[in-house]
Amino acid sequence: MHGEIAPGHALTLRGVGQQFDVSMTPAREAVRRLVAEGALSMSNSGRVATPELSNERIEELAALRALIEVELASRALPRAHMALIDRLQTINGAVSDAVTRHDAVAYIRSNLEFHRALYLRAQAPAMLAMAETVWLQLGPTMRALYGKLRRKEPPHYHRLIIAALKAGDEPGLRLAVRSDVTQGLKMLAS
Amino acid sequence: MHGEIAPGHALTLRGVGQQFDVSMTPAREAVRRLVAEGALSMSNSGRVATPELSNERIEELAALRALIEVELASRALPRAHMALIDRLQTINGAVSDAVTRHDAVAYIRSNLEFHRALYLRAQAPAMLAMAETVWLQLGPTMRALYGKLRRKEPPHYHRLIIAALKAGDEPGLRLAVRSDVTQGLKMLAS
DNA sequence: CCGGCCGGTTTGTGATCACACTCCGGTCCC
């Protein structure tokens, strides 16, 4: 999810097992679960690797993010108090730090933490789980994407999200979330 | 997914294994995968059962169905030719049959087949997989729901969907799909 | 020089087993 593994990287059950000091059995369960969630792809011979997503699939996943996360943000809006906004601004500072340090993994991790903190207020665990499943599928690709576009400035749309939250502006919030989610992934198609 | 198991029904690894003439290992993988997808719930002691969904969770899942399936239908619309509409009408006949036979499982199965046939035209496998994950989570609940409302007539909104497809009416299609998806699940909250 | 073949090695699969924990029943004591 955090882009620690590049797309197309192969994994073996015995390797994963050694990495976590367990036998093949728990490693197999974990890997199969991640395959079921779409986080890993399995060849027809059972070999497992991080997926290399096609542009069509990336577009689909971006559309899913837009659909689900806009709804989550919308549901979180009436429950968003000042404590949440403070927390979002703190996390946003971590995002900026990661950008200036050119730390892709930290950037992805804190960026997702920003979104999760907001969506937790929606009190919609099934929807949040769905969104996280999409994040999981996009993890390796987001890492590759970050390498392509050399970001210099912290995310612009996060500020718009916070502003819309403060103003209680639901249409503005929906647009800001949609833009933030869609923005980065559009670059990859070009 | 098809409501063959009632909510709250307990499963054991050895039982599932015997049912399919395999040992515990494949049974465990299958069960864990279904847990990962939310189709089964696992107690903190590892016991597995079909979930008994709260009304809040049902509302969330219905909202997810509405979000995703409306988008899928919208994407399928420009690709929908007469062959698809014929097929949908045929499947709709099976739905009606199941209703008159009071066969809950056949009703759920053919109803989902109707939706899947439409969404397959959207050429969006990731979105379809997401929708099917939601169906999976709702399977046992849909069975219980069918028992509560004694349907007599075949689904009204399916006809609206077909009519909107024929007319190329996108707003009408979106509304019809949203209504069809939301309709049944709203009853459960009351 | 290139492509097909062919061995050894790696890898996933499924079965089996020992173990710890949980659950559920009866039983005993207060």
Place this chain on the structure above:
DNA sequence: GGGACCGGAGTGTGATCACAAACCGGCCGG
């Protein structure tokens, strides 16, 4: 009579093993 206790059956977990298939070298023939 009711509730706590206790023991056995049931259950999930993780390790290990045998096996089949896939992969990846190098080698040989054209």
